[in-house]
Every structure is written in structure tokens, then in C-alpha cells.
Amino acid sequence: MRTDTLLQTVLIIDDEVTNIAVLNELLQSSYNILFAKDGPTGLKLAISTMRPDLILLDILMPEMDGYEVMNRLQSDEYTKNIPVIFITAKGEEEDEARGFALGAVDYISKPFKPIVVKARIKSAMELKRHRDFLEWMLKERTKELQQLEKEYLKMFYRKS
Numbered sequence: 001m002r003t004d005t006l007l008q009t010v011l012i013i014d015d016e017v018t019n020i021a022v023l024n025e026l027l028q029s030s031y032n033i034l035f036a037k038d039g040p041t042g043l044k045l046a047i048s049t050m051r052p053d054l055i056l057l058d059i060l061m062p063e064m065d066g067y068e069v070m071n072r073l074q075s076d077e078y079t080k081n082i083p084v085i086f087i088t089a090k091g092e093e094e095d096e097a098r099g100f101a102l103g104a105v106d107y108i109s110k111p112f113k114p115i116v117v118k119a120r121i122k123s124a125m126e127l128k129r130h131r132d133f134l135e136w137m138l139k140e141r142t143k144e145l146q147q148l149e150k151e152y153l154k155m156f157y158r159k160s
Contacts, residue, residue, distance in 0.1 A: 007032045008125050011052035013042035013069060014087070015061040019110070023056060023087075026114050027121065039064030043072055046079045053128050054121060057104075059088040059095070070102045081131075083124050087112060 009032040012023050020035045027033055034052060036042035039061055046052060055073070059066035066086060073079045083105040088095070091109035099107050105127075106120050 008053040008129070009034060009050055010121065011035070011042065011045055011055045013039065013055060013061075013066070014058040016058070019058070019087070023117070026117060030118075031121075031125075038062070039066070039069040039072075042069055043079075046073060046082060047076070051078075052082055054124055055082055055084045056087050056121075057084050059086055059090050059099070067098065067102060070099070070104065074103050083128055085120060085124060087117070 007030070010027055012020050012033065012035040014020050014023075014035075015037050017037065020037070024033050024035065031053075032050070034045050034048075034050065036045050040063065042055070042057070046055065057066045057069060061069075066088065070084060070086075073082060073084065080103075084103065085106040085108060086096075086099045086104050087108045087110060089110045096107045105124050108117060108120060
């Protein structure tokens with residue numbers, strides 16, 4: 001696991017160690033990688049200090065499946081905006097539709113093609129980076145407007 005703070009972080013939640021190893025090998029040169037072999041551990045990592053920028057989530061897992069993990073991520077204010085890509089062997093149209101309905105940004109069927117995985121992750125990360133920047137800009141502009149409003153009110157009430 002890399003801990004370069006300049007790199008975006010991907011959290012892989014999959015009960016298959018082989019999948020984690022393949023994805024780690026594929027992505028570690030471009031991203032910080034966190035991983036969990038079950039849903040509850042994945043949820044804990046999602047709210048950790050090294051909050052992920054993207055989650056790769058398997059659907060078929062014991063104890064807590066990917067759909068339940070997704071529901072919990074979406075219901076938590078801290079994690080609801082983390083993009084999730086389902087990576088799963090469940091490749092039926094209904095499975096994809098359910099994943100998107102729950103809020104997934106993409107869906108990759110296993111066995112996955114490395115070039116497809118990298119391209120989709122890169123695209124999702126770029127969108128996340130832009131969204132984060134726009135949210136930051138909005139907060140900054142809001143602070144500036146609030147400060148201007150305070151100054152205006154001081155000036156207005158001094159004159160009256």
C-alpha cells in the first residue's frame with residue numbers, strides 16, 4: 001500500500017484475495033491502494049483518515065454483500081459522495097440496473113480487462129477531482145460573499 005498524499009486513493013472491497021492482488025498490481029503505480037476482504041471492514045476504511053477517492057466494490061461477498069455496503073455508504077453523510085464502481089461476476093442487466101439505482105458510477109464485469117479497469121477508474125477519478133474542486137470553489141466564494149455582506153451591513157448600519 002502506497003501512502004503518497006499526492007495520489008488519489010482507491011479502496012478495493014472484495015472477498016477474493018486474488019482479485020485484490022490483481023487490482024493492486026494494476027493500480028498501485030497510479031493510486032494509493034486500501035483494501036478490505038469484507039463489507040464491514042470496507043465501511044470502516046471508507047470513514048478512516050485516509051478517506052478513499054473511489055471505491056471498487058464486489059457484490060458477491062459473505063456476511064454483507066456489495067449492495068448493502070453501497071446502501072450504507074449512501075446513507076452516511078461522510079461517504080455518500082465517494083464514487084463507487086461495482087466490479088463483479090454478476091453481469092446481468094438487472095444487476096447493473098440495481099447497482100446504478102443504488103448510486104454506482106460504473107459497473108465492470110468479471111473477468112475484467114485491465115485496460116478497461118484503468119480507463120474507467122481514470123475517468124471516475126477525473127470527474128471526482130473536478131467535482132471536489134467545484135465544491136471547494138463554491139465554499140470559498142460563499143465565504144467571500146458572507147464577508148462582503150457583513151462589511152456591507154456594518155457600513156449600512158453606521159450611516160443610519
